[in-house]
Amino acid sequence: MSKLENTRNFSIIAHIDHGKSTLADRLMEATGTVAKRDMKDQILDSMDLERERGITIKLTPVTMKYTYKGTEYTLNLIDTPGHVDFTYEVSRSLAACEGAVLVVDASQGVEAQTLANVYLALENDLFIFPVINKIDLPSARPDEVKTEIEDIIGLDTSYAPLISAKEGINIEDVLKVIIEKIPAPKGDENAPLQALIFDSYYDNYKGAICLVRIINGKVKAGTKIKMIQSGKVYDVVDVGIFTPKTTETSELCAGDVGYISASIKTVSDIRVGDTITEQGNEAEPLPGYKQVMPVVYSGIFPVEGDKYSLLKDALEKLKLSDASLVYTPETSTALGYGFRCGFLGLLHMDIITERLEREFNLDLITTAPSVSYRVYKTNGEMLEISNPSNLPNPTEIDRIEEPILKANLYSPPEYAGAIMDLCTQKRGIFENLTYLEEKRVKIVYDLPLGEVVYDFFDKLKSISHGYASLDYEQSGYKPSDMVKLDILLNGEVCDALSLIVHREKAYERGRSIAEKLKEVVPRQLFEIPIQAAIGNKIIARETVKALRKDVIAKCYGGDISRKRKLLEKQKEGKKKMRKLGSVELPSEAFMSILKID
């Protein structure tokens, strides 16, 4: 469609708040892609959740036309989600580009979190150039920030545009550098089709849609396409680009970024990183494909038991647009019917539960996140267990292996000590420490995934004042002294509160859960013992004393209606209680226990 030499494919890398979405808005305005009057802030942030949280999970891609020195260029902006949960998706998006714009705040300077994505971009051989944003602020110090960029990242800043995305200052400079510096895509439109899937989404009318970068060949309506990894074959219904709304085109050629719609039922049939080729004229798969696997698992239950089927419908609908979400039905004695769900990480888990609550109006209880352990039984059988309740009896267990990560931590040297302490606390095994530059070290640890998903990321951010960043990949399994920690209320195990933890951490966790439960379990007519136990061994105990008194109030004429209304309210509250043997627990009690500190 467009000539290769007049196409530029790029992404924007920015620290949170450094102005990625705003810059994208201004670029669309400057190229006339979106008229000023149609502009709403952060137009590409399609989910309300993203716009409200100010975090961009993923932007819609957009194709912009811009005439520079008499030639019309096609500029494709592809976004990268900015969180470690989505590292793989980021790498696929970057693989679809030739260049990246690094946005740096003129007063904040280089921020640690940006760096992981910069390194990812460098790994993908992208041309990166910096843009200094927010130069209109009184605290702006563009020269110092430039030096920082050169020192820390080693990028040439001599041609870095100084802009204010908010005020629309020097936006044309950015376009100029994109066109002059970012290499044009290479590719052969006459070669067999190779299209890289870098994302997908679900459309209510057209079904699941592939977001692709065409590397070689071309594709149009009627092409019989084959997904190389999944082996599935489809007839293309239509192809097109994002302007930013979907706009049908006659074809997509090598170098183009756009969508392929082919009556695909769910996004689960589309695997990010897979290569689309033409059935009968097949090309080699593109490198870098990985099957995305859930990392964290958690039980999700409706607060009101009768909402189970609503939750089921909601998950089915979310699954249509989020292939990385997996779930299977689960039953808990304490929480009733619900689902065991797998997520890419804690942020992903947060996003899914928040979307379930917000878009489907559900009240949910989520159990503590857990990773998947390999449990080897004495009879030679191996089980993958992510639900503590499914852990076999200790006598049947030969050993438990836990998933291990190879974690790369990037940080200014002054925080290295604290980071290493944290890693040790989290049962990490030190591998290596190297100076990348004078002001940047890379620390490599083998860390148990179960510790990383718990609260590692937040702790890392807080001890390094936000400067340290983390990327990781799973590097296998390792035998570990894992035990099942049970919580007993009134002598009965509350399955929803069970955890798989390392023996060394079991005492501390058991004690803190028991203490917290004591605060939130409402007093009942009988005393309730709270115990934490490993097998038959009680490791912590608290007691909720019996309720001994209500307020004895008078009850005359008008009090009767008041008292009845109060009774109705209390009865409503009781409906939301979860009964565990003889103990009633409000949903909030569950949630406050399960909340990660």
Add this chain to the structure above:
Amino acid sequence: MKKELSLYVHIPYCNSKCEYCNFVSTVSTDSEKLKYVELLKREIVLRANEYNKLYTISTIYIGGGTPSCLPLGSIKDIFQTIYKYFTVKNSAEITMELNPNSVTEEKITEYINSGVNRFSIGLQCVDQHVLLSMGRTHTVDDFDNTISLIRSQGISNISADIMLGYPGQKLKAVQETIDHLVSLNIPHISSYMLSVESGTPLQLMVDKGVKYLPKENDTIKMYQTVLKTLTNAGYNRYEISNFAKPGFICKHNKVYWNRSDYLGLGVAAHSYVAGVRFANTEDIKAYFDCIIGKNKVPVAEANKISKEEMKEEFVMLSLRTADGLDTTAYQKEFGESFLAKNKDKLANFIKGGFLVIDSQGRVKATDSGFLVLNKLILELCS
């Protein structure tokens, strides 16, 4: 034969506002009060037109607010209207609430001449610090003088209200309060625990940590002290918060707990007649406007009590009384067995020492059951 009906008359005025009170009452001028009395009289006429054919009045209760803060002559005026338009039994129990510092001999004479034969007086506590802290403006002497005034005019049916668990109140103060009432031979005592109501100055102070509620154990001890002292002195706890010497049980109160019919007159007054609970508006201005403008009683809400709600009220109210819940009456009224329906729960509560069942099939709260009665009722109703 006509059915019996009780009347409640609400006087929404006080000389000052206590800091724990969330009742509908204000501090106001005499002319405002007189205007209210005029409208109240019009409501009495309107209501009498509706009810007088079917009902005779068996008890009357003038409450508030502080009814005794009305100007001289107003109470007489109200009663004359009641007597003119309703049929009041000769034996009717007629109670009026008093504040210890708002009465004079002249007023007491007016009330008694109007037919009042029972007085209910708010004492709350004999500890002057506690009284001040509550925002009450009377002294213990004021209370004693009021008792003398009433007795000198031949009325012995007197009740005193006391409060337990107020911030700063000690067990000793409760003991002294009870001892004082026993020594004065006050034949009826209402004793209830402080409940911190939303929107009151007290709530603000408790929330801000300026005032502390007594410890749970201390409040329990206060209730136990009251119970023990009064029982030893010959009083019966005929309801969870009411104690009386033989012959002094309040008939009007029993109307509420037996779910008999009562009609509330005046702003914010509640009624229960023929299975419907209804209430007048709480807004004095709306009350004025509706009666003046439309010649109608401003009813703010009315609910026909369903059978299920009726069962709950039966449980909720009867368990408050010493007589307890009459399972035979329950069976007769609702056509189902209370015992069978709540078998497991009752077994549990009896085992826990909260309830007993007597030989006549009455379910009664024990001493420790009364202390957690709200919880027991919630469990039995859900």
